[in-house]
Amino acid sequence: MKIDNQEFHIKGTFYTIRPAVQSDAQSLSEIRLQIDGETQNLDREKGEAFIDEQGFEKLIEADNINDKNLFLVAVVDDKIVGFSRCEGNRLKRFSHKVEFGVGVLQEYWGYSIGKNLLKESLAWCDMNGLRKVTLTVLESNKKAIALYEKFGFKTEGILGNDKVFADGTFRSTVVMGRFK
Template identity: 65%
Template sequence: MAMNQREFQIKELGYIIRPAMKKDAKELSEIRVQIDGETENLDREKGEAYIDTLSFEGLINADTEERNNLFLVAVMNDKIVGFSRCEGNLLKRFAHKVEFGVCVLKDYWGYGIGTNLLKESIGWADSNKITKITLQVIETNVKAVNLYKKFGFKIEGILEQDKILSDGKYYNTIVMGRFNG
């Protein structure tokens, strides 16, 4: 389901957040691989679970048509610098909630892009009678955990020793949820 485009100005940078469009698919495929290689905060290593252009087109089409899905991109100077998705479930018992995920290119961290993608997603969810947003975040991403808490997310559980990072150590995944019902 779509939402309107919004403009933002943070520090010296201006960008827009808008729904993803079919024409974004190739660029999304490329930057997703890049982002995965820039941080260990995500589930994938660079190149894992690769999504090609055609598959991104399918995601964008599905997310545009489904009431409980939202695919947003952050665009600066005609370049996608981040994106987020809210993915719902067609089962009636889960139709009240969506799973949120966000990715931002490392060069654009600190400009509120992830925060604004989250705000737009929360606003969309609240206005579309979606009462719960869930997400998962690695325990070492304290900045993200604090941001989510600021927007009403609560820790619902811990998946212990859930991920192995490049240092060979195990890390916990924090399961968070925001209920607005």
Template identity: 60%
Template sequence: MRVIPKEFNNYNIRYIVRSAIEKDAKKLADVRLQIDGETENLDREKGEAYIDETGFKKIIKNDTESINNLFLVAEVDERIVGFSRCEGNRLKRTSHKVEFGICVLKEFRGYGIGKNLLKESVHWADSNGIKKITLNVIETNNKAIMLYKKYGFEVEGILKKDKILSDGKYYNTILMGRFNG
């Protein structure tokens, strides 16, 4: 599904949040690879589960055609600096919910980009009959957890010792959900 682009001005930076389009595919492959190397908050290390330009074109096409999917990008001066996805399915018993994921380049964190990608995704879900948004977040990502709670997400469960990070220690994954209805 697509949304109307929105412009934001935060902390002297101007950016647009809009639906991903096919011509974004190459940039998205590069941005995802870079972000995976900048943080341990995501599931992947740099280069793991790599999605190339062709893969992103397929995802964008599917998300555009599906009423239960939304793929947003954040763009600064025509440069993609972050993105988010809501992915649902057509199974009758779970068609009311989508899974949310988000990532922003390190140099563009702190400008409200993640917050606005989340806000626009929540607005889209609420406006399109999506009753539940779920997400996973590592227990050490306190900023994200606080942001999610601010937008109505609650802790639904914990996957204990779910991830091993570069320090060799195991960390919990927190399962969060927001129900509208």
């Protein structure tokens, strides 16, 4: 079961969170590339692991069929400004959990879009009997860590010097999980 569209009004901005559909593929390809260039908080440098329109079409199709996956988009004035994804695993020993990831265009930070994508994803997980949600976050991203903790996530480990940045510096990754 997927979610119904949810509408939000934050700081004078109206947006909708809804499941991704095939016609979102081109926009998702473009904004993922843009988001990767706007922040160092994600796993990729801009242009790395690029997913084109056809790649997103296949991903959306697979997620809509797989009851362990959820792909959401946040839309302002018919423009996708953020997305999140829960990806499950078909292996029985991992069937109780999903991995969560999120991205929001920098222009739309501060409107609780990431928070509401997380909230809707967690509600979906709870409704579908998925007991554990995992994610990774840079240790330096204190704001995101605080948000995840508000939603019941706990630090499960720290991967020291896990990522190397273009300037040659290393950063640690926090592995977090929420178990219900």
